[in-house]
Amino acid sequence: MSNDFVEGWAIAQTLGEGAFGEVQLVINKTTGEAVAMKVIDFKKHEEAKKTIRKEVTVHRMLSDKHIIQCYGMRQENDWGYIFLEYARGGELFDKIEPDIGMPVVEAQKYFKQLISGVEYMHRKGIAHRDLKPENLLLDVHDNLKISDFGMATIFRFGGQERPLEKQCGTFPYIAPEVLLRPYSAEPADIWSCGIILVAMLAGELPWDKPTSECAEYLLWKDSNQYVDHTPWSKIDNTALSLARRMLMPLPSSRFTIPKIKKHRWFSKKVCRSLGSHNSGFVSPPSKRLRSSEMSPTKCNKVEKFSSSQPLEHSHLAIYEHDGNNSVYDCNFSTAGFSFSQPTQLDDLLISTQLLSTQSCGSQPNSLQKLVRRMTRFFVSVTPEEAINYLTMALDKLMLPFKNNPPCGVTVTTSDRRKSPLVFKANILNMDGQTLVDFRLSKGCGLEFKKHFIMIKKCLNNIIIKGSSLVPVPYMNVVDEM
Structure with a gap:
């Protein structure tokens, strides 16, 4: 350049x-x-x-x-x-702990901000069509920002709304009608927001793809027993009530944004002292709703509101x-x-x-004032030794990789859905300390973090405890434009 x-x-x-x-x-x-x-x-x-x-x-x-x-x-x-x-501030997916999620107080905050951004887009007649945690970023004040408009489109212009035909998005987040086409823009984005809510509260996705071939989706769509299975069993009644209405298989029955904003989970203040993951609204076991009351085809009355700047x-x-x-x-x-x-x-x-x-x-x-991030840590060995430990760990886990000289690897594998998953690990000398820094290149953020946790366990004996929470010093590479 x-x-x-x-x-x-x-x-x-x-x-x-x-x-x-x-x-x-x-x-x-x-x-x-x-x-x-x-x-x-x-x-x-x-x-x-x-x-x-x-x-x-x-x-x-x-x-x-x-x-x-x-x-x-x-x-x-x-x-x-x-x-x-x-x-x-990084990506929202980095705040989601696999199989656990995040504190309810944080999930509610980010969800309100997501709905605010989506409501603004829809008022402008624009649909995003690829909403997922990897496309939601955080600013320096920890406020959510919607990014990546590569699949966005104008669905309303001059008061005239058009049905959409293009099948796009990421399968676990995509609405069922998008796979059938044509479809309405707003309900499809709202479905994706519902899946994001589940991911934030449970740390996992409910299904691979919302089709009749997917057992998890059929359980949700046609059975009253889904509430006894994950991720639904991890989510309290109030949040589950909201998710249920956002994930109605029939788009015309799905909650609109005004209804989402009136729902009790959206409007109720969450106490931070209750905030370890799915606490906040959790009902005692004796008061959990019966499976028959949690059917996605049934609706109850709801209430209240939101804001930002x-x-x-x-x-x-x-x-x-x-x-x-x-x-x-x-x-x-x-x-x-x-x-x-x-x-x-x-x-x-x-x-x-x-x-x-x-x-x-x-x-x-x-x-x-650098970002703290889960997918990195310092180790007690030299960069050269760290790359050897890392490659041995990848061999042990049978994860295919290729070396990126001088000190890095690219892992190319598949996740449990058989979808491509590519991530990189770079080993850097940071003022005499050795940093191992992982970055997702392609695939699901939650699946990437599950792989990261497995690798981290294999390297536990050389990891400096607590180092993933330490902001990183400066790197010494700059290219002139």
Whole structure:
């Protein structure tokens, strides 16, 4: 990349991978401001040109506190660049503990923010069509932001609503009618929100795909006995009541957003002192509803409401270039330091070299307050020894991998649904300490975390206890733009 791409900005790190290319963290060397940049290789993915332009057009129609901001795109020869707000808090899926979930107080907070963002989108006539925890990011204040609008579409324009035909989304989160087509946009997104709610509260997904071939889905759809099975048995009555109404197989019977906001679980204040995972609303065993009362085809009366708010921005000019060298001004908001990105987030491992070039003295930049993340830990051995321990652990678990010199591996396997699962482990020397850092490249976030936990157990004897909670120091690699 040429130095004059945008003067004064440098690529600090590759954050992750999308369908058409990498996502990179871009830092202003003077101010420390950060932006996520999605890089697309059009030579390699010719079909992406139309898809990416549609994504940016739809995304830029949205401006809400719970939606990642899109600042625009630039095309230069065979490369495309999309500039996005950088969400420094990571992905929502990293907050979900496999098979356990998260505290009810957190789940309710994130769910309210998700519904707020989806309600705003639907008011604008836009459906997301791929809502899942991996596409929900968190900002520096731990507020949820919806990202990745690659499958989004306009379903309402000028007061006229159209049925959707394209089958898209991620199977465990997809609504059953999407597999049949045509379908209505809003109920399909609400179904996905219902699955996200279950994932947050139970730490697992209810089924692989909502079809007649899936026993777990049929149990939910046609039987009264599902309440005795996981994930439903992990969820208290009030939350289960809401999930049931959001996951009605018939779209016309499914809760709308106004009804969701009136539901008791949504509106009731959760006490943090009760907050270990699925406490908060749990009924005593004697008061659990009978299976016959929990059928997804039955409804009861419900009640109550919700709310939230955004930030101010200064501006940096970025320009869009189309194939004819036409240039479009594209406002690129820069608010202090907080920006974000689409899919996979590899957290900030920022360069001391980059920050040392600042002209504003030695005061620490706000980017130094780094993200805590579950899928990394420090070990008590050298990087060279750590890679040997890691590869032995992968062999023991019979996980296929390939080495990424000098100190990294890529694991390519399948999850329990036989879906592709790809993740990377990088071993880094951080100021004399050895960090083992895992990042999901492709597949289900919960399945990735289950694999991570297995690997971590195999390496337990070299892991420095509590190190996954320690913010990481800066990495010393920077590429000039």
